[in-house]
Amino acid sequence: EPEVTQTPSHQVTQMGQEVILRCVPISNHLYFYWYRQILGQKVEFLVSFYNNEISEKSEIFDDQFSVERPDGSNFTLKIRSTKLEDSAMYFCASSPGPLNNEQFFGPGTRLTVL
């Protein structure tokens, strides 16, 4: 069964460093998303991406964040200068169609900022 994959599973970085979180969405999906979940808290929407551009972003997704689909398979989230409060699980998701289609989530990347 096709699935969303994410790498790395755990990333530890120093405050102020740049990190890139990588995702490989399901191959025939067209809509891509990033979410984050601070430990024990709710899942928070960051950004949605369709047709090579951002279709929606939340207040969390400020100028420190960017997304890219550098080739036909990868979808990346870059955090330019990490802060302590960026420590969270980051989930990538993809769906074959717009919002009323099931979003398939990856296993997540645990980001720890020291």
Next chain:
Amino acid sequence: QQQVKQSPQSLIVQKGGISIINCAYENTAFDYFPWYQQFPGKGPALLIAIRPDVSEKKEGRFTISFNKSAKQFSLHIMDSQPGDSATYFCAAPNNAGNMLTFGGGTRLMVKP
């Protein structure tokens, strides 16, 4: 911005009992309301979703009841099993239908 309020935060149910989780949302012009199930260390997975041209949707032991006028919807798990122990999130779309806002989550424990 969409706000989604979910209750209770935690729930303990005996095996075979009924688990009920409630959600309330603010205005949305886009009708799609999913419930996600998350096990520890895993990403959320879609459990069941409703497009409220109907007031109820049932899939096996899982039922969504939807009250559009009250802007509320709920998840009922019949014959709850220990394997249902997980965190459950409801979600609601924004008006443009291009993002989901999740509720705060309900940690369900089903005791054998």
